[in-house]
Every structure is written in C-alpha cells, then in structure tokens.
Amino acid sequence: MPPKVVQLSTKERALFAKLIQEYETRQYKSGIKTADAILKTRPDHGETLAIKGLVLASIHQREEGLRLAKQGLRLNLMSFICWHALGIIHRMDRNYEESLKCYAQALRIESGNINLVRESAYMQLQLRNYAPLIEARLILLRAQPHLRVNWVALAIAHDLADNKAQAARVLAAYEDVTHDVPKHNYEFSEVVLYHASLLRQLGDAQGVLDLLDAKRAYLFDLPAIDELRIDAFTQLGRTKDAEELLYKLLERNPDNTKTLRSLLTLLSANVADTEREATVLTKLAELAERYPRSTAVRRVALEVAQTPSVFAEHARDYLERALVKGIPSLFSDVKSLYTDEAKKAAIEEIVEKLRVAWDPTQDTPVAEPPSSYLWAMYFLAHHYSYIGDHERALAYIDSILVHTPTMPELHMTRARVLKRAGAYQAASDAMEDARLLDGQDRYLNTKAAKYLLRANRVDETAAVLKLFTKPDVPDPMSDLVDMQAVGFLLEDAAAQQRVGDDALALKRYHQIDKILAEIYDDQLDFHSYCLRKMTLRAYVSTVHFEDNLYARPTYVRAAYNAIRLYSQLHDEQQAQDDAAAKATQRRAELATSKAAARAELQAAAAKALEKASEDEMPPAKDADPYGAALLATSQPLADAHRFIRKLQESAPRAIETWLGALEVAVREQKWLLALRALVQAHAIDPADPRLHVALLRFRRTSEAATLPDAVTKAIDELAHDLPQLTAPIDAIHTEYVQRYGSLSAQHRLGAARGLWEAYGAERAPEAAELAFALVRDTEAVPLSALEEALAFLQHLETHSSLPAAGSSAAFIEAARAKWPRADAFTERATLDAHAAERAKTRAAWMPPAHAQS
Structure with missing residues (x-):
C-alpha cells in the first residue's frame, strides 16, 4: 500500500512556492535552507524532498540529489513535480532515456502541462527520436496555434525526419494564416x-x-x-x-570568389572545351577593367589559364602586385596552384626573376621599394620549403634575417622551414624567437607552444601557455580543456606518448571524448534558444553538424590512438617477458617522478575551487587529473569499447574505425567481430599498410586458436571476396609488395611490418632489409616514413638479432645524408651543442627586455 501523501499548511505551501522560485533563479543556498525549513515539520513531504534533491544535483552533489529525488517519488508516486524533478536530474547526468521515461510519467499525471510536453520534445530531438518529436510538436501546435514557434518547430521536426515536403506544407500553412x-x-x-x-x-x-x-x-x-x-x-x-x-x-562585393566562379561557369556553359580558356579569360579581362581593385578577378585567372605563356603573363602581374604591396599571405594564396607542375615551375621562375631584378646590391637602380626584394625572398623561402628544398629555403630566410632580425613573420617562416626539415628542436627555438619579439600576441604564443610540443618539450610548453591562461589556474592545460581546445589537446597527447607518459596521453584522449560529449549535450540548450531567436537555417545546419560530431578527423584520430594504447596495455598485461615488465616499470617510475609536482598542482587547484560559492556551481573536481587511474585499468580492452562504439556509430567510413575494432576483437578472440572489421576496412582501402599488418596478425592469432565451426564457415564464405583469409601467408606478402609496394614508402614499410607480424624473429632479417631499403631509395622519402622505419628497426634489434649492415645505427648514418638536419638522426650531444649556439645568437640580437620575458 503506497504511503499517505503529506499535505502542507498554508505557510508551508508559501515556503514551497519560494523553494521553486529559488531553484529557478539559481539561489541554491537559499533553496536548501527553505527546503530544510519545510522538512523540519514535514520530513515525509515527497515534493520538497524531490526539489531539494534537484537543488543538490545542481551544485554537483548528484548522488545525494538523486537519492532524495527517488525518496520523494516513493512518498508521492502521483506527483508530476516529483517525476519532473527526477527527469531533470537524469537529464543533468545525460541519461536522456531515463529522463524521457520520467517526463512520460509526469505527462500521464499532468497531461495538459504544456511545459512538460515542450521539454519532452527537446529531449526527443536530443535523442533524434523524430516520430515522437513530431507527435509532441503537433500537441503543442494544437494547444497554442497562435505561437509562431510551434509552427516552425513542427516544420523543423519534419525536416530533420527527412520529410521536407511536409515541412514546407507546414510553413506554407503558417504563412497563409499570418497577417x-x-x-x-x-x-x-x-x-x-x-x-x-x-x-x-x-x-x-x-x-x-x-x-x-x-x-x-x-x-x-x-x-x-x-x-x-x-x-x-x-x-x-x-x-x-x-x-x-x-x-x-x-x-x-567584387572580391567574392564564389560569385565570380558561378558567373564564369554560367557564361561558359555552352562554350566548346577548346574555346573555354580564351572565352573565360576575355570575360575576366572585362571584369578587371570594370573592377580594377578586385584581387579575386586576377586570382581566378590563374586557375583558368592553362597555356604556359598565358599563365606566365597573368601570374607575373598577380605576383608582382602582391610582392610590391608586401602581402605576407601570398604563398598561402597561390600554393593551391602547385598541383600543376608546370604552374609551380612558372611561379618559381617568375619570382626568382623579380628577386634578381629587385636586388638592391646590383649596379642598376631599382624602381621598386627595397621591401619588394624582402617579400620576394620571403615568398621563395616558403616556396622552396614547400617543395622540399630545405637548405635553399633556409639560405633565403637567413639572408633576410641578417638585415631584419626583429620581424616576427621571418622567424615564424624559419621555424616552419626547420620543422619540415625535421629539426624540431631548432624549429621550436625559432618560433620562440618570434614569440619574444611580440609578447602580447596570443597567436605567436600558441604557435610557440605547439612547436614546443612537436619537439617533446612538454614542461616548457606549460610555462609558455600559462602566459595567456587564467592567473589563478595552476595547470594551464586545465584552462585549455575548459576552452575545448581539442586540436591542442591532441598534440599534447601525442607529445606525452613520445616522452613515455602514457597515463597523461590517455587522459587527454578521454578529455577530448568528454569535450565532444559536452558539445553534443550543449545543443539541448540551443533547441529552445534557436527557436526563440528564429535562426532557423543555421540551427538546422548545426543539428546536422552535431550528427557527425564524432566523425570529425580530430576525434577519429584521438579515438584510434586511445584504442591502440589500450591494446598495448593489454599486451603488456598478458606478456610474461622482460620487455613488458620493463615497460610497466618505466611507466611506474615516470608516474612517481611526477607525483610531487602534480600533487602540488592539485592542492592549488583545490584551494582555488574553495573560493567559489555554491551558487556559482563550481565544476566537479577531477578525481584523476593526470590519468593514473585510467592507465591502471585491469580491463583495457573493455575500456577501449567506449571509443569503438562511438566510431562505429558515427564514422563507419573511416578505416581507423575498423582497424581499431579489429585490434580489440583479435585480442578478445571475438572472431566474427574481427572478420566484420576486416571486411569493412578492406572495402574502404585494401591498400592501407595498417590493414595488411592487422590481417596478418588475425591470421597468426586465429590459426593458433581453436576456431568454432561458425567462424570457420564464415571464413570460407568470405574468402571468395577476401582471399587473404585463406591464402598462404607468403602469397599474401608477395601480392601486397607487387600490387602496393610502389605506392609509397609507408606501403613498403607495411610489408616489412607484416613479415614481422606473421613470422616474428624467424624472418626478422628479411623484414629489416625491407625497412632498410627505404634509406637506399634514390627518390625522396618522407621524413615520417624514415622515422617510423628507424623505430621499427630498433624494435627488431630489441626482440631479435640483426646483421650489422642492417642495424639501426647504419640506418641512422644513411638517413642523415638524406635529412641532415633531422633530430631523429642526430646525436643528443650535437643537438645540445646546437641549442647552446642558438641561445648565444638570440642573446646577440634580442633586446634585453625581450630576452628576459
């Protein structure tokens, strides 16, 4: 038998009304006092308990708040207020399904409550339940047909449900009745x-x-x-x-490139292909006379012109104008033309001739101002760096810096050139030079921090970031988390992994996941806001953006890296060899070495939080700010499923989704899931070297296990479309090398890794030879491929024996000839000596005030 419902006196009802008002106006301290005043005489009043629970949940006391709300509901099951309060608490916890159930119960009791119907509609939209959303919007429209927002909201519901014709009919009906x-x-x-x-x-x-x-x-x-x-x-x-x-x-707006291209497409629609270039360029010449100050007209001409002499004529005019004006972004503007080799060569020739003509050291007087020569050199430094001629790019930028050492853009360019040359330490110092020249520039501060991360100087990064974060925040990265700087957090995670701090890297990946969850949850507030403000087209676009939030490349990369890290943790937990024990020990030692500094930061953060009042709703304290608990997990593969599920739901066309799922499924010996992941990944990109390695890992692992009959049958059925499932491993390796080995260095390295994955130490020398062949290649090999090849060779040396001719030391010596400035192939002592030289050089030209900042 349900408990008797407690009734309030007139005075207590007034206090309850005050309690509701205090909750709605966020006066949480006062609300708790008011609730306690009622409960002092009516301790079993369910609605007061429910509202007090709601207040406590609002100040991050969620567990106690949920307990009180449930207790209040048990005392009064027929109170829509109790159901509503419990629904709001579930909504705070992002438990939208449970929240909707509570709203449904509240509506059964108070079916005419428009506010409840409206809130439940927002929840249905949050969950993308379009059929009940349309039903709720129809109820609201019938109840309040005089409100424009109800018509529009119903139209949007039909639009999002992909029933655009019905949406248009709703809006047409609204326009007909509006006068x-x-x-x-x-x-x-x-x-x-x-x-x-x-x-x-x-x-x-x-x-x-x-x-x-x-x-x-x-x-x-x-x-x-x-x-x-x-x-x-x-x-x-x-x-x-x-x-x-x-x-x-x-x-x-004569500089609107989109409008200009649309006009040209329209005018040349019925023109023969052989005449299109001349026709469009004639029209552009007319437009240039009509709009002489339009840059877009001259820029589009560079895309249209295909004849070498015609392109050279237009390019010279465009480039000379920009260089004389001193436009720093000129290279960024024209580099999209570099996909055409002829245009790239023509641009280089034009600017080189202008540089020579404007050289102030020549005997012939120069008509243009001296700055034109500087900007030509600046452009060419970008150009040669972009095409891989790093030494020539450095020669140009260094010659300018001799005469103009206090221009931040020049130091930024030098940093970019050095970064592309693999000299990450020197690049970070060059970007620091740029930052010191303008300490008030937040962009320079951010770039300097990013370059420090690329050089694995994570401690220095924090010091630089702190210059532009809140002064009372002890850890600047926490401020970046609050600002939802996802790209920067991803860079920091990669740097932390490179320096061996997997705990903090894992924390960053989870923070990125949490940030995107917050971005998705924040749209709940915008459902009502955008309808009130009538920003309808932007709102619908935003909803579609939110639908694809977890398919964005940044999240896919973070999730895939997290899955791989969890898989590595699982392997180390399962392995019994010395290497795994040493890896675990290194992590523990690193965590211990940083424990004191982190504890100090936590104490400072806690002190800062104490200053906030309860009414300000301070954020909940992070119990694991540095990822120690995440790294200490006893079920890494189960934890990885958090990321796998989101990728499979939102990014099924990303190969990383299925490679990550395959990593985990093979280790869990869930063979059917592994087969599904293999088939999906192969359909996206059969040439991906990561897929080749994963396929061979599946073959080695599955052949060592006793497979159920259903799995064996599935493999036989799938082998028709994916013969690698049953073909001999040697045949798989040979076919991969023959078909994809010429595509890139990464594909050749994938073949080497595949041999190691399939055969281990048995064919380690052969795998090493494939990796070593990259450095002997007469063609240009990307630095990233050589760095990965070196790491692979070092891994082979640790787990097997290799001949001296194919060792990592020999590889470094050969790679240094190709990339002489790359940190990866330079000894630590040499790097330190170069850093000391750069510090002396900076002291020679940097003003004392800047040098100390």
Whole structure:
C-alpha cells in the first residue's frame, strides 16, 4: 500500500512556492535552507524532498540529489513535480532515456502541462527520436496555434525526419494564416527564407521564385535571397536573369570568389572545351577593367589559364602586385596552384626573376621599394620549403634575417622551414624567437607552444601557455580543456606518448571524448534558444553538424590512438617477458617522478575551487587529473569499447574505425567481430599498410586458436571476396609488395611490418632489409616514413638479432645524408651543442627586455 501523501499548511505551501522560485533563479543556498525549513515539520513531504534533491544535483552533489529525488517519488508516486524533478536530474547526468521515461510519467499525471510536453520534445530531438518529436510538436501546435514557434518547430521536426515536403506544407500553412506582419520583421523573414531553402532542396525552383516574389516586402537578408534566386534561375534555364543577379552581387562585393566562379561557369556553359580558356579569360579581362581593385578577378585567372605563356603573363602581374604591396599571405594564396607542375615551375621562375631584378646590391637602380626584394625572398623561402628544398629555403630566410632580425613573420617562416626539415628542436627555438619579439600576441604564443610540443618539450610548453591562461589556474592545460581546445589537446597527447607518459596521453584522449560529449549535450540548450531567436537555417545546419560530431578527423584520430594504447596495455598485461615488465616499470617510475609536482598542482587547484560559492556551481573536481587511474585499468580492452562504439556509430567510413575494432576483437578472440572489421576496412582501402599488418596478425592469432565451426564457415564464405583469409601467408606478402609496394614508402614499410607480424624473429632479417631499403631509395622519402622505419628497426634489434649492415645505427648514418638536419638522426650531444649556439645568437640580437620575458 503506497504511503499517505503529506499535505502542507498554508505557510508551508508559501515556503514551497519560494523553494521553486529559488531553484529557478539559481539561489541554491537559499533553496536548501527553505527546503530544510519545510522538512523540519514535514520530513515525509515527497515534493520538497524531490526539489531539494534537484537543488543538490545542481551544485554537483548528484548522488545525494538523486537519492532524495527517488525518496520523494516513493512518498508521492502521483506527483508530476516529483517525476519532473527526477527527469531533470537524469537529464543533468545525460541519461536522456531515463529522463524521457520520467517526463512520460509526469505527462500521464499532468497531461495538459504544456511545459512538460515542450521539454519532452527537446529531449526527443536530443535523442533524434523524430516520430515522437513530431507527435509532441503537433500537441503543442494544437494547444497554442497562435505561437509562431510551434509552427516552425513542427516544420523543423519534419525536416530533420527527412520529410521536407511536409515541412514546407507546414510553413506554407503558417504563412497563409499570418497577417499584419511588420515589413522589417526579422523572424518572419527567416521563416520565409527557411521555407524557400526547403523548396530549393526539393528541386522546386519555380516555387522558390514564387515564394520570394510573394513575400518580397518582408525579406531583407539580401545575399541569401539573391543566392536562392540565382540557383532557381539556373535550374529553370533562365541564364540571363541569373547572370544579371550575379553581376549585382559582384557590384556589392567584387572580391567574392564564389560569385565570380558561378558567373564564369554560367557564361561558359555552352562554350566548346577548346574555346573555354580564351572565352573565360576575355570575360575576366572585362571584369578587371570594370573592377580594377578586385584581387579575386586576377586570382581566378590563374586557375583558368592553362597555356604556359598565358599563365606566365597573368601570374607575373598577380605576383608582382602582391610582392610590391608586401602581402605576407601570398604563398598561402597561390600554393593551391602547385598541383600543376608546370604552374609551380612558372611561379618559381617568375619570382626568382623579380628577386634578381629587385636586388638592391646590383649596379642598376631599382624602381621598386627595397621591401619588394624582402617579400620576394620571403615568398621563395616558403616556396622552396614547400617543395622540399630545405637548405635553399633556409639560405633565403637567413639572408633576410641578417638585415631584419626583429620581424616576427621571418622567424615564424624559419621555424616552419626547420620543422619540415625535421629539426624540431631548432624549429621550436625559432618560433620562440618570434614569440619574444611580440609578447602580447596570443597567436605567436600558441604557435610557440605547439612547436614546443612537436619537439617533446612538454614542461616548457606549460610555462609558455600559462602566459595567456587564467592567473589563478595552476595547470594551464586545465584552462585549455575548459576552452575545448581539442586540436591542442591532441598534440599534447601525442607529445606525452613520445616522452613515455602514457597515463597523461590517455587522459587527454578521454578529455577530448568528454569535450565532444559536452558539445553534443550543449545543443539541448540551443533547441529552445534557436527557436526563440528564429535562426532557423543555421540551427538546422548545426543539428546536422552535431550528427557527425564524432566523425570529425580530430576525434577519429584521438579515438584510434586511445584504442591502440589500450591494446598495448593489454599486451603488456598478458606478456610474461622482460620487455613488458620493463615497460610497466618505466611507466611506474615516470608516474612517481611526477607525483610531487602534480600533487602540488592539485592542492592549488583545490584551494582555488574553495573560493567559489555554491551558487556559482563550481565544476566537479577531477578525481584523476593526470590519468593514473585510467592507465591502471585491469580491463583495457573493455575500456577501449567506449571509443569503438562511438566510431562505429558515427564514422563507419573511416578505416581507423575498423582497424581499431579489429585490434580489440583479435585480442578478445571475438572472431566474427574481427572478420566484420576486416571486411569493412578492406572495402574502404585494401591498400592501407595498417590493414595488411592487422590481417596478418588475425591470421597468426586465429590459426593458433581453436576456431568454432561458425567462424570457420564464415571464413570460407568470405574468402571468395577476401582471399587473404585463406591464402598462404607468403602469397599474401608477395601480392601486397607487387600490387602496393610502389605506392609509397609507408606501403613498403607495411610489408616489412607484416613479415614481422606473421613470422616474428624467424624472418626478422628479411623484414629489416625491407625497412632498410627505404634509406637506399634514390627518390625522396618522407621524413615520417624514415622515422617510423628507424623505430621499427630498433624494435627488431630489441626482440631479435640483426646483421650489422642492417642495424639501426647504419640506418641512422644513411638517413642523415638524406635529412641532415633531422633530430631523429642526430646525436643528443650535437643537438645540445646546437641549442647552446642558438641561445648565444638570440642573446646577440634580442633586446634585453625581450630576452628576459
């Protein structure tokens, strides 16, 4: 029998109303006092207990808050307030399914409560449950047809459910019943433009024009209107009307490259391929006369011109103008043309001739200002660095620095050149030179920190970052976590792994995962906000962006790295050899060496948190700020599934998704899941060297195990499309080398790794020879491939015996000839000596005030 529901007196009801108000206005301390005043005389009043639980949950006392809310619900199962409060707490915990169940119970009790229906609609949208979302929006529209937001929200629900025709009909109905709209009403204008965009997606070009014409007096987002009309005219074949509008847009902004390209495409649509270049360039010449200050017109001409002499003429004009003006971003502007080898060579020849003509040391007077020569040298430094001629690039940038040592852009360029040459330590020092020249520039500060991470100088990175973080935050990386700097956290994770701090690297990957979860959860607030503000087109675009949040390359990389790290932890836990024990010991020693400093930081952070009042809702304390607990997991493969699930749901077209799933499935001996991952990865990129290695690992592991009949049958069935599942391993290796070995150095290195994976020490010399062959290659080999090859050779030396001719020492000696500045092939003593020389050089030109900053 349910407990008797406690009733409040008149005075207590007034206190309860005050409690509700205090919760809504975030006066949490006062709310707790008010709740306690009621509970002092009515300790079994369920609704007060539920609201107190809600208040406690709001100040991060979630467990106690949830306990009180459930206790209050047990005392009054027929109170929609208790169900509502419990639903809100589940929503705070991102437990949206449970939250919806509570809202449903509350609506059964209080079916006419519009606020509950509205909140449940937002929750359905958060979960992308479109059918119940449409139902909830219909209820709201029928209850409040006079509110514009209810019409629009129903249309958006149909749109997101991919029923755009119904969405357009809802908006058309709303426009029909709406009268006396002010002419400068932004909200109504947005509704009409959203309606027009739906018709555009449905392919109803005439409908778009009719709608825009009928509502012309109410619309004032001119660029959006013109874009819709141009697209509609083009679809209907009304090219003259589209051309007229495009010219109108160019009058408004002659530097809009998108508009310019659309106009040229329209004008050359019926021109023969042999005449297209001449026709378009003639039109561009007319536009250049019409808009003489337009840079976009001259830039697009460089894309159109294909004849070498014509391209050279246009390129010389464009490049000379930019260099005389001193535009630092000129190389970034034109490097997209470098996909054409002829254009790349022409650009180099043009700028080299200009450099010679502008050389101030020559006897002939130079018409252009001296700065033109500097910018030509600056451009060429970028050019030669980009094409891999690092020594020539350094010669150019160093010659400029002799005369202009206090220009930050020059030091930044030098840092980029050194980075591409593999000299990460020197590059980080060069970027630090740039930062010291302008200590107030946050961009330079960020770049300097990033270069320090690339050089594995993680402790120095924190000191640089702290200059632009909150002064009361002891650990600057925590501030970057708050700012959701995902790209920087990913760089830091990679650096931490390189220096051996896998715990902190794992923490960074989990922080990235948490940040994206927060970004996804934050849209719950925007569901109501964007409907109120009527930013409809941007809102729908944002919802689609959120749908693909976990498919973004940054997250895919972080998740894949986390999965690999968990797999490595599993291997070390399973292995009984000395190498695994030493790896575990190294991690423990590293954690111990950093424990004191980290404890000090934690204490400072705790002290800072104590200063915040409860009403300010301080963030919950991180119980594992440096990842020690994450690294100490006893079930690394189970933990890796957190990332695998998200990748499989959101990024099924990324090969890393299935490579990560394969890593874990093979170790768990879940053969059918491993087969599924193999098939999916092979369908995406059969040439990927990581897939080749993973396939051979699957073969070696599965052949050593006793497979169930269902797995054996599945392998036989799949072997028709994926013969590598049953073919001899030697045949797999030979076919891979013959088919993909010529694609890149990474593919050849993949073949070497595959041999080691399949045969181990038995064929280690052969695997080493394949890796060593990279350094003998007469063609250019990327530095990253040589660095990975060196790491592979060092791994082979640790776990097997190799001949001296194929050793890592011999590899380093040969690689140094190809990449003389690369840190990977330079001894530590030499690197330290070079660093000392750079410090002396900086002291010679750096002003004392800057040198001390």
